[in-house]
Amino acid sequence: MASVVEAAFLVISCFLCSVLLGFSNAAPTFNVVKFGAKPDGKSDSTEPFMRAWNSACTSLSAATIYVPKGRYLLRNINFRGPCKRKVTFLIAGTLVAPEDYRALGDSGFWILFNHVDNLVVSGGNLDAKGAGFWNCRRSGNDCPVGARTMTFNWVNNLVVSGITSVNSQLSHLVINTCNNVVVKNVRLIAPDQSPNTDGIHVEHSNGITINGCTLQTGDDCISIGEATYNLFMSHIKCGPGHGVSIGSLGKQMDEKGVENVTLTNAIFSGSDNGVRIKTWARPSKGFVRNVLFQNIIMNKVENPIIIDQNYCPNNLGCPGQTSGIKISQITYMNINGSSATPEAVTFDCSPSNPCEGIKLQDINLTYKDKPPTSSCKNINGTSSGTLVPESCL
Numbered sequence: 001m002a003s004v005v006e007a008a009f010l011v012i013s014c015f016l017c018s019v020l021l022g023f024s025n026a027a028p029t030f031n032v033v034k035f036g037a038k039p040d041g042k043s044d045s046t047e048p049f050m051r052a053w054n055s056a057c058t059s060l061s062a063a064t065i066y067v068p069k070g071r072y073l074l075r076n077i078n079f080r081g082p083c084k085r086k087v088t089f090l091i092a093g094t095l096v097a098p099e100d101y102r103a104l105g106d107s108g109f110w111i112l113f114n115h116v117d118n119l120v121v122s123g124g125n126l127d128a129k130g131a132g133f134w135n136c137r138r139s140g141n142d143c144p145v146g147a148r149t150m151t152f153n154w155v156n157n158l159v160v161s162g163i164t165s166v167n168s169q170l171s172h173l174v175i176n177t178c179n180n181v182v183v184k185n186v187r188l189i190a191p192d193q194s195p196n197t198d199g200i201h202v203e204h205s206n207g208i209t210i211n212g213c214t215l216q217t218g219d220d221c222i223s224i225g226e227a228t229y230n231l232f233m234s235h236i237k238c239g240p241g242h243g244v245s246i247g248s249l250g251k252q253m254d255e256k257g258v259e260n261v262t263l264t265n266a267i268f269s270g271s272d273n274g275v276r277i278k279t280w281a282r283p284s285k286g287f288v289r290n291v292l293f294q295n296i297i298m299n300k301v302e303n304p305i306i307i308d309q310n311y312c313p314n315n316l317g318c319p320g321q322t323s324g325i326k327i328s329q330i331t332y333m334n335i336n337g338s339s340a341t342p343e344a345v346t347f348d349c350s351p352s353n354p355c356e357g358i359k360l361q362d363i364n365l366t367y368k369d370k371p372p373t374s375s376c377k378n379i380n381g382t383s384s385g386t387l388v389p390e391s392c393l
């Protein structure tokens with residue numbers, strides 16, 4: 001009898017002590033400086049960051065990696081999961097890439113998160129020092145492929161917030177093969193003429209919210225690639241840059257579609273495009289359907305509303321062909337402001353796959369205080385409400 005009571009007591013006390021231990025261990029914080037990172041902007045902190053990641057990722061309770069104020073030099077770094085519990089990456093400082101753009105090499109990434117479930121990346125500044133790389137590309141020299149600043153591959157349940165990224169070599173932020181993602185309050189900045197510096201690129205991902213972002217880039221503010229489903233964007237400031245673009249799509253025959261995309265409450269300023277859908281003039285099984293662009297202000301935007309299904313750079317691999325991408329159920333609603341060119345609405349759809357179910361409602365755009373024009377090819381749909389320019393649907 002006594003031994004049973006004793007055993008029960010042992011079991012209970014062990015349970016209690018593990019609860020207490022677990023409690024005192026809850027949410028441990030791993031400060032990168034404790035792992036040897038140096039906030040001087042000169043010493044290579046890649047290995048200390050990696051060690052901090054490994055500790056957080058193998059922690060038995062949710063863990064935080066903390067980057068205090070200061071500048072931390074990082075080479076390419078691959079934060080790999082899976083991790084045991086949720087990981088929060090809390091950045092108060094600035095992460096800087098090596099001065100020499102060739103140091104990031106041909107890997108395609110600078111900061112990469114891979115195969116992680118439940119990840120928060122919050123705050124801080126990222127400086128990829130892209131200028132040398134852009135100059136190399138402009139000079140036509142042999143250049144490395146370049147690095148995206150922060151890439152998420154196979155990350156589910158992700159929150160990215162409060163980050164400022166400047167001067168990416170290529171895209172600032174890439175969401176690739178991720179589910180259930182929130183990106184909020186990020187600022188992504190690169191000069192107007194910097195090549196291929198997309199703000200946010202999304203592809204092969206489902207359930208993405210992008211909210212409250214300021215995007216000033218040399219390429220698309222947000223670009224949306226194949227197999228993107230259920231993407232909701234709101235309170236976006238875009239420009240300079242190439243606008244919000246679904247595509248380019250349809251370069252390949254076997255492509256997944258894009259479905260359920262909303263952009264609401266956005267301001268475009270001096271951008272090349274406002275809302276664009278762009279496909280290659282090539283055969284493809286892809287599609288774009290169920291898209292809503294609404295409550296948008298355009299300030300001197302070159303192509304405020306555009307569908308271009310005749311993309312064929314350098315006339316290579318597409319002349320004489322037409323786009324196989326089927327575009328349907330696209331709504332443009334409550335869009336005001338100014339166009340920087342006389343044609344404010346351009347619908348250039350595929351002759352072999354006409355656009356269907358396109359809807360214009362309450363559009364009021366000016367061009368130098370005159371009504372601009374619109375043009376329609378291979379499209380059907382409806383229009384209602386205020387329509388300046390006059391609808392060609």
Ligand SMILES: *[C@@H]1O[C@H](CO)[C@@H](O)[C@H](O)[C@H]1NC(C)=O
Pocket residue numbers: 229230259260290
């Ligand atoms: C698109 O949205 C509709 C309506 O909410 C939903 O039924 C459908 O499953 C969504 N498509 C995808 C690919 O998730």
Ligand SMILES: *[C@@H]1O[C@H](CO)[C@@H](O)[C@H](O)[C@H]1NC(C)=O
Pocket residue numbers: 295296297334335336364
């Ligand atoms: C566009 O103008 C109309 C009429 O002035 C106004 O009701 C609407 O709120 C404006 N929309 C936006 C997005 O500013």
Ligand SMILES: *[C@@H]1O[C@H](CO)[C@@H](O)[C@H](O)[C@H]1NC(C)=O
Pocket residue numbers: 364365366386388
């Ligand atoms: C369209 O916008 C112009 C310039 O902002 C404004 O003067 C005009 O009243 C608007 N038209 C309608 C129908 O809202």
Ligand SMILES: *[C@@H]1O[C@H](CO)[C@@H](O)[C@H](O)[C@H]1NC(C)=O
Pocket residue numbers: 356357380381382
């Ligand atoms: C658009 O074209 C499709 C296919 O030809 C047709 O089913 C549909 O009724 C057309 N819609 C309008 C508004 O003309």
